[in-house]
Amino acid sequence: MDLLDNLIFGFAVAFSLQNLAYCFVGVLLGTLVGVLPGIGPLVAIAMLFPLTFSLPAVPALIMLAGIYYGAQYGGSTTSILVNLPGETASAVTCLDGYQMARQGRAGPALAIAAIASFFAGCVGTLLIALAGPALGEWALLFGAAEYTSLMLMALVASAVMSQGDAVKGLAAVALGLLIGIVGMDVNSGMGRYTFGVPALGDGLGFTVMAVGLFAVAEIVVNLERRESPEVHTGRITGLMPTAKDLKDSSWPTVRGTALGAVFGVLPGTGPALSSFATYMLEKKLARDPSRFGKGAIEGVAAPEAANNAAAQTAFIPMLTLGIPATATMALMLGAMTMQGIEPGPHVMIAKPELFWGIIASMWLGNLMLVILNLPLVGLWVRLLKVPYRWLFPSIIMFCCIGNYSINNNEIDVYLCALVGVLGYVLLKLECEPAPLILGYVLGPLLEEYLRRALLLSRGDPAVFFTRPISLSFMIATVLILVVMLAPALRKKTDRA
Amino acid sequence: MKFDLRHNRDGLAGLLFLLFGVFAVVFAGDYPMGAAARMGPGYFPTVLGGILCLFGVYILVRGMRSGERVKGHWAWKPLALIALSILLFGFLLDRFGMVPALAAVFFVSALAGHEFRFKETLLLTVLMGAFAVGVFFYGLKLPYPLFGW
Numbered sequence: 001m002d003l004l005d006n007l008i009f010g011f012a013v014a015f016s017l018q019n020l021a022y023c024f025v026g027v028l029l030g031t032l033v034g035v036l037p038g039i040g041p042l043v044a045i046a047m048l049f050p051l052t053f054s055l056p057a058v059p060a061l062i063m064l065a066g067i068y069y070g071a072q073y074g075g076s077t078t079s080i081l082v083n084l085p086g087e088t089a090s091a092v093t094c095l096d097g098y099q100m101a102r103q104g105r106a107g108p109a110l111a112i113a114a115i116a117s118f119f120a121g122c123v124g125t126l127l128i129a130l131a132g133p134a135l136g137e138w139a140l141l142f143g144a145a146e147y148t149s150l151m152l153m154a155l156v157a158s159a160v161m162s163q164g165d166a167v168k169g170l171a172a173v174a175l176g177l178l179i180g181i182v183g184m185d186v187n188s189g190m191g192r193y194t195f196g197v198p199a200l201g202d203g204l205g206f207t208v209m210a211v212g213l214f215a216v217a218e219i220v221v222n223l224e225r226r227e228s229p230e231v232h233t234g235r236i237t238g239l240m241p242t243a244k245d246l247k248d249s250s251w252p253t254v255r256g257t258a259l260g261a262v263f264g265v266l267p268g269t270g271p272a273l274s275s276f277a278t279y280m281l282e283k284k285l286a287r288d289p290s291r292f293g294k295g296a297i298e299g300v301a302a303p304e305a306a307n308n309a310a311a312q313t314a315f316i317p318m319l320t321l322g323i324p325a326t327a328t329m330a331l332m333l334g335a336m337t338m339q340g341i342e343p344g345p346h347v348m349i350a351k352p353e354l355f356w357g358i359i360a361s362m363w364l365g366n367l368m369l370v371i372l373n374l375p376l377v378g379l380w381v382r383l384l385k386v387p388y389r390w391l392f393p394s395i396i397m398f399c400c401i402g403n404y405s406i407n408n409n410e411i412d413v414y415l416c417a418l419v420g421v422l423g424y425v426l427l428k429l430e431c432e433p434a435p436l437i438l439g440y441v442l443g444p445l446l447e448e449y450l451r452r453a454l455l456l457s458r459g460d461p462a463v464f465f466t467r468p469i470s471l472s473f474m475i476a477t478v479l480i481l482v483v484m485l486a487p488a489l490r491k492k493t494d495r496a
Numbered sequence: 497m498k499f500d501l502r503h504n505r506d507g508l509a510g511l512l513f514l515l516f517g518v519f520a521v522v523f524a525g526d527y528p529m530g531a532a533a534r535m536g537p538g539y540f541p542t543v544l545g546g547i548l549c550l551f552g553v554y555i556l557v558r559g560m561r562s563g564e565r566v567k568g569h570w571a572w573k574p575l576a577l578i579a580l581s582i583l584l585f586g587f588l589l590d591r592f593g594m595v596p597a598l599a600a601v602f603f604v605s606a607l608a609g610h611e612f613r614f615k616e617t618l619l620l621t622v623l624m625g626a627f628a629v630g631v632f633f634y635g636l637k638l639p640y641p642l643f644g645w
Binding site: 051054170171175177178181185187188190193216219220221223224388389390392393394396397398399401404405408410411412414416417418420421424425426428429430431450454455458459461 | 624
């Protein structure tokens with residue numbers, strides 16, 4: 001039993017006192033930051049990422065993963081109590097969760113959300129353990145051409161599937177790729193777009209981009225709003241859901257998990273789309289659809305299961321192929337690279353303690369979250385009352401220290417301010433930053449593989465279409481583009 | 497007067513992408529192109545810059561057609577203050593140490609909020625500053641002086 005051996009090995013890694021402690025700290029910090037309104041997992045990871053620098057790779061990634069799903073959990077608490085989701089993935093939970101809170105059933109809503117998430121997390125973790133090695137083995141067949149087309153597919157999909165306009169998403173990908181190649185060209189040793197700034201030789205730092213685009217820009221957007229959100233902090237009495245609640249939410253949880261697990265692996269879709277899709281599905285299946293939006297427990301269980309399952313399975317392409325499916329995974333990939341790990345199918349073989357340790361710690365982290373979240377709900381509620389005017393300067397502080405501490409260089413801090421301004425402008429012009437960060441992370445890789453593929457084929461681009469695996473990625477890319485362009489074309493013919 | 501570039505959402509977005517694209521292509525001109533089989537450092541950025549220009553023009557034209565405006569107002573003042581607070585942190589940390597840099601971050605960024613309360617900001621600076629010094633200076637042992645002049 002290979003899988004069992006591997007899982008036991010993973011648990012042995014995760015159960016070391018040090019890793020257990022970092023997993024706990026990650027989950028706790030993630031929840032703490034995720035609960036704060038307007039801060040999603042992306043910002044949480046970007047902000048807390050520098051804390052993991054001084055750690056070795058395994059505990060660092062365990063802690064980061066903990067921050068990720070901690071923030072995801074925290075976001076659902078905020079959705080239920082404040083009707084202001086920290087991120088799009090829990091936006092759907094607001095619909096029925098907040099209604100339940102207003103009816104005095106915040107406790108059961110929170111409990112069901114936690115239970116559904118835990119169930120989905122367990123299934124998701126198991127799926128990674130099952131699918132990871134198989135996918136990794138397949139990926140060992142990939143050459144430069146396959147990787148090039150796979151990246152192209154992931155980038156196009158992320159641009160098209162992200163909320164907002166597809167063409168702007170593609171433009172953001174191109175801009176991200178360009179920002180990604182700033183720095184010294186590995187083949188010629190020539191500095192590109194460095195303008196004589198020595199600090200740019202290593203490229204624009206990964207924290208600079210993440211913190212600037214997601215934390216700084218987001219704060220300015222929040223400051224633009226006049227009113228502060230209304231917190232529903234009626235007493236939370238009785239956490240325990242009734243037997244009927246449990247029965248009503250059991251199948252929606254299973255369906256949500258299944259849907260979420262599939263969406264999580266697909267590039268560009270991730271947790272957000274899966275929670276919307278599963279909510280619509282439950283509404284269709286319900287005997288009385290009018291209950292939805294008025295505090296139906298299925299409307300909490302299904303999307304929470306879906307976004308958590310998706311959050312877990314999103315690790316599959318990142319860990320096995322080295323290709324991130326979402327912006328959050330792009331951050332995780334960046335963190336891995338900074339730890340000196342070259343992502344890809346070799347990670348599993350070269351560093352099994354990393355791969356299996358992370359998987360085991362995911363399950364442990366999910367367990368910790370249930371134990372942590374339910375009794376500590378009172379604390380989170382109090383945290384929600386902290387006014388934003390105290391929060392945002394503190395977030396800025398963490399961002400500044402984080403950016404400085406990477407290279408002990410003031411330039412990184414200046415660049416972060418600049419990227420923050422760019423991020424704000426892009427948000428105002430309704431250009432999604434997520435495809436940009438994906439492009440940024442994949443930029444150098446894509447160029448390298450493209451170069452290698454064309455070098456081997458002596459400059460003949462047919463190499464991408466004659467190898468079967470590469471061809472299938474290319475066909476998928478074209479299909480995605482056609483699906484995207486079809487509505488636009490139809491509009492034109494209608495007008496004619 | 498349907499087309500007003502200053503408020504045109506896609507017009508501005510397209511222009512921004514176009515500018516980045518032109519910038520990329522122009523500077524990539526300094527780097528050897530090479531050929532497809534043996535790409536020089538200029539090849540990939542030139543192609544990408546060109547693609548970005550095309551997208552930019554398309555988005556710009558679309559914006560001129562639809563005339564859709566930017567939603568809400570621009571928060572220039574908060575943006576400038578937040579950016580300034582970050583810049584000040586970088587500038588002060590090297591020259592004057594961690595404590596003045598942290599104070600600058602809190603006071604300048606707090607001005608970006610809807611209401612500024614001096615005493616509250618002072619308290620926040622002291623509490624969060626002490627926390628940061630504890631975690632980063634004593635805990636993680638980052639090598640910055642507390643007071644550096």
